[in-house]
Amino acid sequence: GENVEQHPSTLSVQEGDSAVIKCTYSDSASNYFPWYKQELGKRPQLIIDIRSNVGEKKDQRIAVTLNKTAKHFSLHITETQPEDSAVYFCAGTDSNYQLIWGAGTKLIIKP
Amino acid sequence: NAGVTQTPKFQVLKTGQSMTLQCAQDMNHNSMYWYRQDPGMGLRLIYYSASEGTTDKGEVPNGYNVSRLNKREFSLRLESAAPSQTSVYFCASSTGSFGNTIYFGEGSWLTVV
Numbered sequence: 001g002e003n004v005e006q007h008p009s010t011l012s013v014q015e016g017d018s019a020v021i022k023c024t025y026s027d028s029a030s031n032y033f034p035w036y037k038q039e040l041g042k043r044p045q046l047i048i049d050i051r052s053n054v055g056e057k058k059d060q061r062i063a064v065t066l067n068k069t070a071k072h073f074s075l076h077i078t079e080t081q082p083e084d085s086a087v088y089f090c091a092g093t094d095s096n097y098q099l100i101w102g103a104g105t106k107l108i109i110k111p
Numbered sequence: 112n113a114g115v116t117q118t119p120k121f122q123v124l125k126t127g128q129s130m131t132l133q134c135a136q137d138m139n140h141n142s143m144y145w146y147r148q149d150p151g152m153g154l155r156l157i158y159y160s161a162s163e164g165t166t167d168k169g170e171v172p173n174g175y176n177v178s179r180l181n182k183r184e185f186s187l188r189l190e191s192a193a194p195s196q197t198s199v200y201f202c203a204s205s206t207g208s209f210g211n212t213i214y215f216g217e218g219s220w221l222t223v224v
Contacts, residue, residue, distance in 0.1 A: 009151070032210045043201065043215040044154070051210060089153060097209055098169070103153040 002027040002094040006102030014110050019080055021105045023090035024072040030092040033073045034099070035064060038087045047088075048075070077107075085109045113137055117202040117216035124192045124223045132187040132219050134202030140214075142207035143185035144169075145177060147198040148218075154201070160185055161207055192223045 003026040013019045023033075034049035050057045050064045050073065057064050061080075066073040077084055087106050091099040117134045124130055136143065145157040146169075156169030160179040174196060176188045185204075189196055202216040 006153075034212075043217050045215070046212045049210065049212075098156065098159065099213065101154045103151060 002030055002092050002100040004090060004092045004100050004102045006090050006105055008105060009103065010106045010108070012108040012110060013080055015080055015082065017080055019075075019077045019084070019107055021075045021088055021090070021107070022072060023074070023092075023102050024070075025092040025100075026071070027092065027094065028068075028071065029095065030100075032093045032097075033064070033066060034091050035075050036089045036091070038089065038104075040086070044089060080107075080109050082109050082111065115202055115204055115214050115216035117200075117219055119219060120217065121220045122222070124189075124221065126193060126223060128192050129188065129190050130192065130221075131189075132200055132202070132221075133184070134186065134216060135184045136202075136204040136214070137183065138204060138214065139182070140204035140206055141182070142205045143179065144203040144205075144213065145175070145185070145187045146201045146203065146215075147171065147196075148201060149198050157187065157200075189221075192221075194223045197221060197223045 006023045031052035036044040037047045038044040050066050061078045063076040087104045089104050090102040115136045141162045144159045146154045155171045158177040160166045163182045166177050178186045200219045203213045205211045205213045
């Protein structure tokens, strides 16, 4: 079955710098990859997603890239701001289209 | 439009007690889910209901039961709570279509002592 690994578990960056979080997946049939953001004490919320027929998708300061050959995808946040501090989860899909989640990355933005 | 609503928000149980977490969505979604979230473990699927009248086990179903009462409501029951079930529980829903957004409730903090 599908397995999703996420790195790093914690990432600390200076405000204004870029942050990159990477995920790898095991099932080559996995074809939908969302990213969710969870602020402290809040619910996870979708911030961006990508489908397997697309290599990159951008939404203002957030972008996701997908490398199907290597089976990995990454979240890129540019010009980081204090409100970007949160836990970020990536996910892939299994054969029943259920999401399989990474373990999460705690992003800390240093002032 | 409240989205996904779950109750209670906080609960403390003694080992062996039972309780039911309630969840309702007002988005006319077909699919509903129960996840648990533990520190460093991410989100783990307990049970899901792809459509009204069906339920399926997820990654960690042991110790739990679910009921899809109608299209809106999906409850999670702990029959005999154990300390290992101390966690944050999230209910969620989606249309069930491929690539569709999952919307989460606010979470239920459960402590079993």
